[in-house]
Amino acid sequence: MAERVGLSLRTVRYYEEAGLLTTAGRTPGGFRLYGDESxxxxxxxxxxxxxxxTLEEMRSLLSVRDELASSGIPDERRGELRELLRTWVVLAEEKLATLRAQAGVAEDFVIGLHTDADRSV
DNA sequence: TTTCTCACA
DNA sequence: TGTGAGAA
Structure with a gap:
């Protein structure tokens, strides 16, 4: 699984320990079994x-996702979960806005360096 | 090659 | 938030 997703073995196990990942059981020898959902x-x-x-935030979002994907949820709870998901959308959009602003700074910086480089020829 | 645990940053 | 090492 680590190889499939490009993470170290230690990291994948650490995520499991942190409650972000559930294994689909173990082999008789104790080896972890993973499903596609992993x-x-x-x-x-x-x-x-x-x-x-943070890991805590990931835990939070994943649990919402999990519950929403499970069956037999009362409509009221479903509404709550949808609402929670919307707050994650907002948080992600905030990250996006911050990164775009940073990209703008980087762009200006590079342009400035180019003009410096050109002038110094 | 895996697992777990303890230490370390 | 991870990683390294040792032992089984």
Whole structure:
């Protein structure tokens, strides 16, 4: 699984210990078994990580996702979960706005360096 | 090659 | 928030 998603073995196990990942059981010898949903989860985790979300935040979002995907949820609870998901959308959009602003700074900086370089010829 | 645990940053 | 090392 670590190889599939491009994480170290230690990291994948650490995420399990941190409650972000559930194994689909073990072999008789104790080896971890992973299902396809583990790939999904790890992709979400990787993206959130790169955006600077904490493990706790990942846990939070993943649990909402899980519950929403489970069956037999009362409509009222469903509404709550949808609402929670919307707050995550907002948080992600905030990250996006911050990064865009940073990209703008980087762009200006590079342009400035180019003009410096050109002038110094 | 895996697992777990303890230490370390 | 991870990683390294040792032992089983």
């Amino acid at each position: 790939v999904d989860r790890l992709m979400v985790i990787k993206k959130m990580k790169s955006l600077g979300f």
